[in-house]
Amino acid sequence: MTDEPRQLHLNAFLMNTGHHEASWRLPESDPYSSTSIRHYTRLAQIAERGRLDSIFFADSPTLWGTIGRRPSGSLEPTVVLAAIAAQTERIGLIATASTTYNEPYNLARRFASVDHLSGGRAGWNIVTTATLDAARNFNLDELPSHASRYARAEEFLQVAKKLWDSWDDAAVLADKESGLWGDDRLLYPAGHEGEHFQVAGALNVPRSPQGHPLLVQAGSSEDGKAFAANHAEAIFTAQQTLAEAQAFYADIKRRAKAAGRDPDAVLVLPGIVPVLGATEAEARELEAELDRLIVPQYALNNLAKQLKLDPSELDLDRELPEHLPTEDEIEGAKSRFTLIVDLARRERLTVRRLIGRLGGGRGHRTFTGTPEQVADAIFEWFDGDGNGLAADGFNIMPAVLPSGLEAFVDQVVPILQDKGRFRTEYAGSTLREHYGLARPENPRRREALEAAVKGVLAHSR
Amino acid sequence: MTDEPRQLHLNAFLMNTGHHEASWRLPESDPYSSTSIRHYTRLAQIAERGRLDSIFFADSPTLWGTIGRRPSGSLEPTVVLAAIAAQTERIGLIATASTTYNEPYNLARRFASVDHLSGGRAGWNIVTTATLDAARNFNLDELPSHASRYARAEEFLQVAKKLWDSWDDAAVLADKESGLWGDDRLLYPAGHEGEHFQVAGALNVPRSPQGHPLLVQAGSSEDGKAFAANHAEAIFTAQQTLAEAQAFYADIKRRAKAAGRDPDAVLVLPGIVPVLGATEAEARELEAELDRLIVPQYALNNLAKQLKLDPSELDLDRELPEHLPTEDEIEGAKSRFTLIVDLARRERLTVRRLIGRLGGGRGHRTFTGTPEQVADAIFEWFDGDGNGLAADGFNIMPAVLPSGLEAFVDQVVPILQDKGRFRTEYAGSTLREHYGLARPENPRRREALEAAVKGVLAHSR
Numbered sequence: 001m002t003d004e005p006r007q008l009h010l011n012a013f014l015m016n017t018g019h020h021e022a023s024w025r026l027p028e029s030d031p032y033s034s035t036s037i038r039h040y041t042r043l044a045q046i047a048e049r050g051r052l053d054s055i056f057f058a059d060s061p062t063l064w065g066t067i068g069r070r071p072s073g074s075l076e077p078t079v080v081l082a083a084i085a086a087q088t089e090r091i092g093l094i095a096t097a098s099t100t101y102n103e104p105y106n107l108a109r110r111f112a113s114v115d116h117l118s119g120g121r122a123g124w125n126i127v128t129t130a131t132l133d134a135a136r137n138f139n140l141d142e143l144p145s146h147a148s149r150y151a152r153a154e155e156f157l158q159v160a161k162k163l164w165d166s167w168d169d170a171a172v173l174a175d176k177e178s179g180l181w182g183d184d185r186l187l188y189p190a191g192h193e194g195e196h197f198q199v200a201g202a203l204n205v206p207r208s209p210q211g212h213p214l215l216v217q218a219g220s221s222e223d224g225k226a227f228a229a230n231h232a233e234a235i236f237t238a239q240q241t242l243a244e245a246q247a248f249y250a251d252i253k254r255r256a257k258a259a260g261r262d263p264d265a266v267l268v269l270p271g272i273v274p275v276l277g278a279t280e281a282e283a284r285e286l287e288a289e290l291d292r293l294i295v296p297q298y299a300l301n302n303l304a305k306q307l308k309l310d311p312s313e314l315d316l317d318r319e320l321p322e323h324l325p326t327e328d329e330i331e332g333a334k335s336r337f338t339l340i341v342d343l344a345r346r347e348r349l350t351v352r353r354l355i356g357r358l359g360g361g362r363g364h365r366t367f368t369g370t371p372e373q374v375a376d377a378i379f380e381w382f383d384g385d386g387n388g389l390a391a392d393g394f395n396i397m398p399a400v401l402p403s404g405l406e407a408f409v410d411q412v413v414p415i416l417q418d419k420g421r422f423r424t425e426y427a428g429s430t431l432r433e434h435y436g437l438a439r440p441e442n443p444r445r446r447e448a449l450e451a452a453v454k455g456v457l458a459h460s461r
Numbered sequence: 462m463t464d465e466p467r468q469l470h471l472n473a474f475l476m477n478t479g480h481h482e483a484s485w486r487l488p489e490s491d492p493y494s495s496t497s498i499r500h501y502t503r504l505a506q507i508a509e510r511g512r513l514d515s516i517f518f519a520d521s522p523t524l525w526g527t528i529g530r531r532p533s534g535s536l537e538p539t540v541v542l543a544a545i546a547a548q549t550e551r552i553g554l555i556a557t558a559s560t561t562y563n564e565p566y567n568l569a570r571r572f573a574s575v576d577h578l579s580g581g582r583a584g585w586n587i588v589t590t591a592t593l594d595a596a597r598n599f600n601l602d603e604l605p606s607h608a609s610r611y612a613r614a615e616e617f618l619q620v621a622k623k624l625w626d627s628w629d630d631a632a633v634l635a636d637k638e639s640g641l642w643g644d645d646r647l648l649y650p651a652g653h654e655g656e657h658f659q660v661a662g663a664l665n666v667p668r669s670p671q672g673h674p675l676l677v678q679a680g681s682s683e684d685g686k687a688f689a690a691n692h693a694e695a696i697f698t699a700q701q702t703l704a705e706a707q708a709f710y711a712d713i714k715r716r717a718k719a720a721g722r723d724p725d726a727v728l729v730l731p732g733i734v735p736v737l738g739a740t741e742a743e744a745r746e747l748e749a750e751l752d753r754l755i756v757p758q759y760a761l762n763n764l765a766k767q768l769k770l771d772p773s774e775l776d777l778d779r780e781l782p783e784h785l786p787t788e789d790e791i792e793g794a795k796s797r798f799t800l801i802v803d804l805a806r807r808e809r810l811t812v813r814r815l816i817g818r819l820g821g822g823r824g825h826r827t828f829t830g831t832p833e834q835v836a837d838a839i840f841e842w843f844d845g846d847g848n849g850l851a852a853d854g855f856n857i858m859p860a861v862l863p864s865g866l867e868a869f870v871d872q873v874v875p876i877l878q879d880k881g882r883f884r885t886e887y888a889g890s891t892l893r894e895h896y897g898l899a900r901p902e903n904p905r906r907r908e909a910l911e912a913a914v915k916g917v918l919a920h921s922r
């Protein structure tokens with residue numbers, strides 16, 4: 001061990017013209033960016049210039065709400081990341097995909113393929129997809145219950161891991177002389193027969209550079225945290241206050257430990273929406289301009305949907321109604337619901353002001369200021385205040401793209417580097433190496449060897 | 462109309478070290494090419510240098526047979542093509558995907574995404590996946606029947622088309638001034654309720670540059686041809702003799718016409734496996750070297766599987782057994798089965814010689830010779846012998862890659878160009894433009910306009 005101080009991990013969460021819902025209306029923004037691979041490739045290259053660990057795309061297999069309000073629709077993230085892989089060298093590439101609306105064989109294979117073609121840079125943000133709209137695109141009339149979605153997710157991950165481990169790392173012989181390309185004894189077919197899935201074969205892709213893609217998770221409900229403790233290696237989360245973030249951090253680490261895992265191998269990355277200016281006044285001016293560009297009626301409809309209310313129940317100039325559903329009654333995104341209600345109640349926000357706060361980061365911590373102030377805000381959570389840590393790094397969600405990412409990379413990152421808390425060069429080449437996580441061993445290999453040894457022992461008796 | 466002679470269309474079918482099953486054993490071959498994006502990108506760039514219409518990847522969601530015999534496993538084609546799109550400008554990009562083991566919302570979206578990120582170069586080779594192995598990776602114990610696979614495929618295409626047409630081309634307004642990004646009235650949700658699928662919403666991707674990806678089909682059974690007549694714009698097919706190819710060509714064009722389509726907008730592309738040498742003797746030497754490198758026992762097992770026989774029923778030095786299953790009894794790849802049996806019977810081949818013939822192109826026409834002879838072989842089928850045409854172009858399946866593709870592009874293509882039968886520059890930028898096919902109109906727009914007109918008329922009464 002060296003005396004190097006604990007190092008930050010930084011992910012850039014990319015979303016068309018930025019995380020502020022009105023960012024597309026700024027003169028500088030390309031309102032067609034959601035379908036522009038040039039735009040996303042440029043963002044990835046900026047993030048790589050800043051030596052960030054990874055970029056990330058959210059996703060849901062549905063057109064969310066109306067298209068009137070802001071750029072809507074988005075290219076499927078695994079193909080976008082494959083295209084970006086071809087134009088970058090080191091940056092990690094994390095795509096969201098749903099366990100509720102995919103088949104494990106197809107999805108495990110797609111991530112293994114991106115891992116191969118990127119030289120070990122693939123990550124999967126595992127989500128269960130919380131909207132009825134999505135269910136109705138997949139032969140269903142109702143949203144499957146929260147519990148049943150997580151039960152399927154659990155088995156999905158078991159199958160995916162069996163598939164990623166279905167080729168021994170040594171299975172390919174490539175022996176031209178004998179004509180033997182692979183060793184069939186080093187294939188470990190999944191042979192899975194479970195409640196949700198029956199998957200017989202081996203994957204049709206050799207084990208990938210990282211063994212498994214980096215596994216990321218982003219649901220903060222009870223079931224979500226339990227799932228994260230079993231499987232996640234990095235966790236994205238929306239936290240508004242240091243105290244809440246500390247509690248979440250401690251809870252995740254405790255659960256990981258209880259699940260028999262090394263808590264240091266489960267990284268917690270809260271979101272932060274930086275709104276940057278050369279001076280504080282400039283930053284505030286950008287923030288105010290963005291908020292002025294919000295169309296309140298669209299945002300109100302959206303908020304009503306998240307709170308399971310009728311839009312007529314919300315008044316822009318009043319606080320939220322007294323009687324709201326409880327988290328129990330929400331079958332969709334439970335933890336996001338609670339976060340929004342807590343924020344509104346805690347700060348006694350009118351619907352208009354709540355919309356402003358959510359418009360910036362949809363519930364994530366927004367922070368407006370100079371590069372130094374943003375760096376301080378990062379260290380406040382990263383180092384904690386003596387009552388425990390709150391983060392192993394951050395999910396950077398620029399309010400405006402590309403300019404907000406450029407500002408972060410060119411002005412904030414150098415401060416983090418000067419303080420010795422962030423890399424100035426990539427040390428490794430895979431996403432796991434960036435996050436300091438080991439390549440998983442193949443448990444099937446051990447099982448196979450044990451079986452072989454038993455066979456020899458039985459014979460020698 | 463100009464007097465330009467009828468123009469060839471050429472697709473390069475890419476497969477690791479080449480279509481000859483022993484190609485990986487040549488000193489020049491990279492036996493790890495099946496997971497190498499560099500290899501595939503290089504092949505695409507060679508094809509683009511030759512101004513070919515497109516490249517193509519076959520696919521099946523299963524590990525076929527054993528890994529001993531030849532490079533096995535392959536990266537998922539849509540992500541591979543996305544990566545290649547980033548490193549090429551014009552060449553069309555066709556991926557195979559199964560209607561039996563995908564959901565229409567996910568797959569329609571993925572192809573629309575590749576179409577966006579490639580600037581209109583995506584094509585989909587629609588297959589129903591003929592193996593039990595694949596079924597067993599998707600919760601099934603049995604291969605769904607041939608008829609039921611094609612019934613699902615038919616409805617799958619209906620849904621996919623509704624989804625690709627679910628955004629009007631004019632739906633995105635991007636009006637920063639008013640804050641209106643899109644016009645919700647120009648969304649046409651799928652609203653599909655069928656036997657296999659229920660898909661409510663609009664796609665979460667705006668209509669793509671080509672409207673629909675180019676639709677390609679490759680099954681030659683009765684059901685396959687009926688499906689092709691309804692949907693396919695290009696057809697890959699394995700044909701051994703000119704007479705058979707002519708009959709197939711005439712049949713497809715007739716069926717397309719009967720289905721109310723323009724037969725010229727359904728292109729027939731038989732496969733050809735060129736084995737090239739500077740002299741005929743050199744070409745024959747390469748062919749002989751490749752055949753020597755086949756391991757007969759592996760190939761025999763494979764043939765037995767295709768013929769639904771036990772390997773013990775085949776003898777390398779005899780012809781096929783007298784009693785074989787009939788095409789009716791085959792639930793897998795019906796037309797390939799018949800082709801193999803016909804070839805063996807017609808030429809009275811021993812199993813060893815049959816294996817040699819199939820080892821080169823798995824049932825596709827192989828042709829060994831000089832560049833001039835290969836060009837002549839192409840024209841023989843392209844122009845016909847007075848008894849009708851046999852092809853609108855070819856699916857080029859080099860026995861060895863990359864060298865066989867390089868030889869084709871550098872030595873055969875110039876002959877085709879000199880004769881004025883193949884482009885020397887791309888005229889368009891989309892895959893449809895390369896194949897001379899129109900961008901599909903959006904029928905939903907017409908429906909919506911008609912409904913609006915009716916509404917106005919009703920009001921004015």
Ligand SMILES: Cc1cc2nc3c(=O)[nH]c(=O)nc-3n(C[C@H](O)[C@H](O)[C@H](O)COP(=O)(O)O)c2cc1C
Pocket residue numbers: 057058059060096127128129130218219220221222223224225236237238271332333334335336395
């Ligand atoms: C940074 C971040 C990104 C997320 N991205 C997605 C996403 O892309 N798709 C999705 O369905 N859910 C996403 N989620 C999770 C949802 O917000 C929601 O929490 C989840 O679908 C249900 O989890 P829960 O009920 O356990 O909270 C994300 C969450 C966070 C914190």
Ligand SMILES: Cc1cc2nc3c(=O)[nH]c(=O)nc-3n(C[C@H](O)[C@H](O)[C@H](O)COP(=O)(O)O)c2cc1C
Pocket residue numbers: 518519520521557588589590591679680681682683684685686697698699732793794795796797856
């Ligand atoms: C050039 C060519 C490529 C093909 N590629 C695939 C493929 O990638 N995956 C697949 O399942 N079938 C593929 N097929 C089709 C199968 O060979 C088989 O014909 C099909 O799955 C069943 O169709 P059929 O029974 O209508 O003949 C291809 C056929 C041809 C001629």
